[in-house]
Amino acid sequence: MTPDERAAAFRSATRTLRAHGVRVPRAVLAAMAEEAGDESADVYGRGALIEGFEREVAALLGKPAAVFVPSGTMAQQVALRIAADARGLRTVAFHPTCHLEVHEQRGYAHLHGLVARLVGAPRRPVLRADLDALDEPVAALLLELPQREIGGVLPPWTEVEAMTAWARERGVALHLDGARLWETTPFYGKALAEVAAPFDTVYVSFYKILGGIAGAALLGDEPTIAHARVWLRRLGGNLVSQYPQVLAARAGLRDRLPRIPGYVERARRVALQLEEVGARVSPSPPHTNMMHVAFPFEPDALLDASAAVARDRGVALVGFARPTEVPGWCVTELVIGDAAAEIEDAELASLLRELVERA
Amino acid sequence: MTPDERAAAFRSATRTLRAHGVRVPRAVLAAMAEEAGDESADVYGRGALIEGFEREVAALLGKPAAVFVPSGTMAQQVALRIAADARGLRTVAFHPTCHLEVHEQRGYAHLHGLVARLVGAPRRPVLRADLDALDEPVAALLLELPQREIGGVLPPWTEVEAMTAWARERGVALHLDGARLWETTPFYGKALAEVAAPFDTVYVSFYKILGGIAGAALLGDEPTIAHARVWLRRLGGNLVSQYPQVLAARAGLRDRLPRIPGYVERARRVALQLEEVGARVSPSPPHTNMMHVAFPFEPDALLDASAAVARDRGVALVGFARPTEVPGWCVTELVIGDAAAEIEDAELASLLRELVERA
Numbered sequence: 125m126t127p128d129e130r131a132a133a134f135r136s137a138t139r140t141l142r143a144h145g146v147r148v149p150r151a152v153l154a155a156m157a158e159e160a161g162d163e164s165a166d167v168y169g170r171g172a173l174i175e176g177f178e179r180e181v182a183a184l185l186g187k188p189a190a191v192f193v194p195s196g197t198m199a200q201q202v203a204l205r206i207a208a209d210a211r212g213l214r215t216v217a218f219h220p221t222c223h224l225e226v227h228e229q230r231g232y233a234h235l236h237g238l239v240a241r242l243v244g245a246p247r248r249p250v251l252r253a254d255l256d257a258l259d260e261p262v263a264a265l266l267l268e269l270p271q272r273e274i275g276g277v278l279p280p281w282t283e284v285e286a287m288t289a290w291a292r293e294r295g296v297a298l299h300l301d302g303a304r305l306w307e308t309t310p311f312y313g314k315a316l317a318e319v320a321a322p323f324d325t326v327y328v329s330f331y332k333i334l335g336g337i338a339g340a341a342l343l344g345d346e347p348t349i350a351h352a353r354v355w356l357r358r359l360g361g362n363l364v365s366q367y368p369q370v371l372a373a374r375a376g377l378r379d380r381l382p383r384i385p386g387y388v389e390r391a392r393r394v395a396l397q398l399e400e401v402g403a404r405v406s407p408s409p410p411h412t413n414m415m416h417v418a419f420p421f422e423p424d425a426l427l428d429a430s431a432a433v434a435r436d437r438g439v440a441l442v443g444f445a446r447p448t449e450v451p452g453w454c455v456t457e458l459v460i461g462d463a464a465a466e467i468e469d470a471e472l473a474s475l476l477r478e479l480v481e482r483a
Numbered sequence: 484m485t486p487d488e489r490a491a492a493f494r495s496a497t498r499t500l501r502a503h504g505v506r507v508p509r510a511v512l513a514a515m516a517e518e519a520g521d522e523s524a525d526v527y528g529r530g531a532l533i534e535g536f537e538r539e540v541a542a543l544l545g546k547p548a549a550v551f552v553p554s555g556t557m558a559q560q561v562a563l564r565i566a567a568d569a570r571g572l573r574t575v576a577f578h579p580t581c582h583l584e585v586h587e588q589r590g591y592a593h594l595h596g597l598v599a600r601l602v603g604a605p606r607r608p609v610l611r612a613d614l615d616a617l618d619e620p621v622a623a624l625l626l627e628l629p630q631r632e633i634g635g636v637l638p639p640w641t642e643v644e645a646m647t648a649w650a651r652e653r654g655v656a657l658h659l660d661g662a663r664l665w666e667t668t669p670f671y672g673k674a675l676a677e678v679a680a681p682f683d684t685v686y687v688s689f690y691k692i693l694g695g696i697a698g699a700a701l702l703g704d705e706p707t708i709a710h711a712r713v714w715l716r717r718l719g720g721n722l723v724s725q726y727p728q729v730l731a732a733r734a735g736l737r738d739r740l741p742r743i744p745g746y747v748e749r750a751r752r753v754a755l756q757l758e759e760v761g762a763r764v765s766p767s768p769p770h771t772n773m774m775h776v777a778f779p780f781e782p783d784a785l786l787d788a789s790a791a792v793a794r795d796r797g798v799a800l801v802g803f804a805r806p807t808e809v810p811g812w813c814v815t816e817l818v819i820g821d822a823a824a825e826i827e828d829a830e831l832a833s834l835l836r837e838l839v840e841r842a
Binding site: 146148149150151152153154157158160161162163165173193195227228229230231234236331354355357358359361363364366367 | 517519523532553557587595719722725
């Protein structure tokens, strides 16, 4: 298929296995108009709507304070900058696949003069042993729970505790990249506030599994968040109004957070079905509602097959795939959200069989 | 009056002299749902909606390229950073009341290692003579047209041309803070693209007179704007979706830009009426639809009188005032937009007389 044919096939699908499906601006905006009720616009971070939501998120995560931030990039750089400045030390530690390392064009260095010390191995999360092997002081340690770029892997909770102890003993700031923190509770069997408790600062995202428009929050103690607000002015992140983002975040937290255990349960069933047709799932079973799925095909073969299934059966299964270091195998990321509920287990089994037969 | 009584009085007003009045999220979002039609969401800066709007703005301002940016703070720092890095020089020149100097917590220094060289006197715009007196090299010169913090003053066009020549001769990057550029065309008798023409980079805002939700654009040549997109990733300004902001900006450009000559004309009439009741307007006559208005009262006396008029006549005239260096005189900023159209000249004259009688 040509790229255009493939795109047309995917567009023709009426259902998808992935996340929450396509967001339609008109529908989202109409829903947010209802959500707004009689509330007033926020103005440069002030107002009942945004401040009330910040308090709600802080309470949910058990932190004294929260600030709504346009992006996670901004939230995390600010947390690390504050920790580094407080310690007079520019080195910060994180995993080789950390968002700051792979998706932010080295903003931490160009804007904040920070230097990264990578810890842990690329294909597994950071563990206490990695920290014990660290041979230089660092101002802060960033842990990502779950680790997105390796399929949403979570380290055992005993490792989180051991890493917390390491940081506390050394006065190292502990920051949580919680872009997908919402999805960790079934694996750990803990409340969100319990997962967040060891961390000095926490970033959470509202537009991923919660299905918001954009935006994030940074949480921590009162002085740190007050300081973060100064940095948001510097960064151009103290926007005149963010009410569409705040309203969508609030609706997502209310409507989708309770569904996450169901997403995770379904993800585990989907993983078994994928393995039955010859795919390899990582981690297996999934720790959250996310997984990496390896198929014994070239990317183009898999995508053509997926496009053909989308065209003929109306269901989009795999939307992208990239080559791996194993010749003949490609990998895709799969996130289970609302959309999968429209596909019964039996139908999915049949669709997956057809996918691999056509690849 | 207590602050609460004053706030209640202003809330009770059904009309206002100022700008476009209060924005109600529910109404804005419902209107944006209509505006969205069948358009798709932008994803990390890509998509027909945002790219089409960027082209529209670039064409209107006669520049090769534009990028939609969450905030002007971000847009302007990026423009200056790129100019400074290209020249290997950290010093940038701007007016003492420049937004970077007074509203951004010195982000230019903390994030970009830039050092400000202030040029010109606080109570008038930068002029060519100020540049001739400059005794050190600078990487960039930022000019704000109109200069907001002194009432929206515009330098004569011959001065803009003379400053352009100065910058060209020295290889100094010329950046336009055009937060209120939309309002300059009646004064200069020039099209927007003509006003923007001398500048290497231009920032414009969509949420001020255009009445958008938030957001700005940075314009320049193709390589500069491509480079700016890298900086937006670093700054956390490459948001997953900005369609509410883009739709509102597009609607504002379509609906409000044509009304600006009318706003400016009305502002000049309002200025005369203010002067008739003893206020002093600056600049007089206004260069744009904005002015500073000095009243021979203490701030509290003026605000109490304004609150009383709001309560008794239902019209909010002056919403804030600050002391000046002249004892007994306070000053407020007035921007004329859609809202003033609901107040006839004769009624306004009567309301202004009542205001000063009660102060």
